Amino acid sequence: MQEKPLSDNKLSRRTLVAIALIVLVIPATILFGVFFLGDRRYYFISLLIIFYTMLPFIMVFEKRKPQARELIVIAVLAAIAVAGRAAFFMLPQFKPVVAIVIIAGLCFGAEAGFLVGAVTGFVSNFFFGQGPWTPWQMFCFGIIGFLAGILFKKGVLQKEKLPLCIFGGLATFFVYGGIIDLGSVLMFTPKFSWQALMATYISGFWFNIVHAAATVFFLLVISQPMIEKLDRIKIKYGLIER
């Protein structure tokens, strides 16, 4: 079953295809929006970009007919993240989701990281309520898992506490906070303006700090045992590294 050695640090063709699609499709969508969508262009361009970015992952994943073991590992990790989000419902922003998504990306690759993140965003909103924010959360969680996977494969990120915590904190604050706040500006205000974005970033600053701190905290506490468990499962059952 083991197709490649674990220490292979070349990006797979699938990853490159996904990146190319992202790079090509986004400008096309923006042009379409600017010329055809008129008044609602900001919100719709942004939503379409979010969908387009997630599409290649989903298509590639479905096309290669994933094995039952692979499906279920992703499902377990997503379920743990969802349960984690639900367990800390009384503490706003203090959630372990990003930490678990990063660990998933680290141990099972960029694609699995993305899927765990996106599925967690989607399913947890069955418990917390779906809304126009769902695609944004799916995308943000997903892309952080994806980044973690890629950076690990490229050797930038190691399975050690310090680099993980630094990456987790920065990713939560800038990637998650940055994109979610941008999303809420596009949702709440009809015309995009830099002042509105700045105002949102300033008012969301403490929320994002708390969220980043939560990620660092959870990575500090659970990253090593969690990685150990996942690696053990991988070795014990010979799961394929993709």
Place this chain on the structure above:
Amino acid sequence: MMKDAFSTFHPIVNFTYFAAVLLFSMFFMHPVFLGISLLCSFCYSVVLKGKKAVRFNLLYLLPLLLFMAVLNPAFNHAGVTILFYLKNGNPITMESILYGLATACMFVAIICWFSCYNVVMTSDKFIYLFGKIIPGLSLILSMVLRFVPRYKAQIKVISNAQKCIGRDVSNGNILERAKNGITILSIMTTWALENAIETADSMKSRGYGLPGRTSFSIFRLDNRDKAVFVSMLGLIAIVLAGAAVGQNSMRFFPSLKLPSLTALSMGVYLAYLALCLIPVIIDTVEENKWKHM
């Protein structure tokens, strides 16, 4: 409270309805359309959830609406009708106030529609609809939805076992309790992973992924569903035709300009009203049917 009759329709009918009203509400910046959307979503949420919805709508959505209506003129200074100047010299225009009000209505209507969506489009319906397009992912979705309550139950089992040896979260001082809690979660995670692999192997040995396998579903598209579905598509077509000839939106900047009221635009408004009211109509008809039997 009676059960919502619209929820008993085929998932494709439910999903098409919500996709249509959500997209139309997001797209059409026209006072009549926004009014219809806001009113119908309010009505339907009350039909679905009764008093709770009234309270939620008035307590949360109304303040949100007002807040957002105020937010826009603070950042947006376009428009020709200047009402007054702020202290920092920025003008407040009538156009930006009205535009803010319109977007606020739109946003609140969308939230309200989504609150109805959450009740009607349960996860099993979603998975049924998308199971054919994204089989892998929808299997993951249904597994995650199952795992969450299952893990909750398993945590209780583990915690009871730990209690027997004095290592539960209710034993010892606060530090020991936290430590015990982490141990329980750790046991839980290992169990979840091992159990998952077993489930996967069991799935494989029962032939998961082999060709020719069908999946069980309890949904059936009968005449009632077809009738509602076709009339819904007809109404959607009328609304889209209205959009194509520019009836469904208005200009806000630089100055306000509404499309003129004609027989055609009246028809489009009525079609949109009928579309949005479909579930409420179905529920009312159903209730009367039971009353007069």
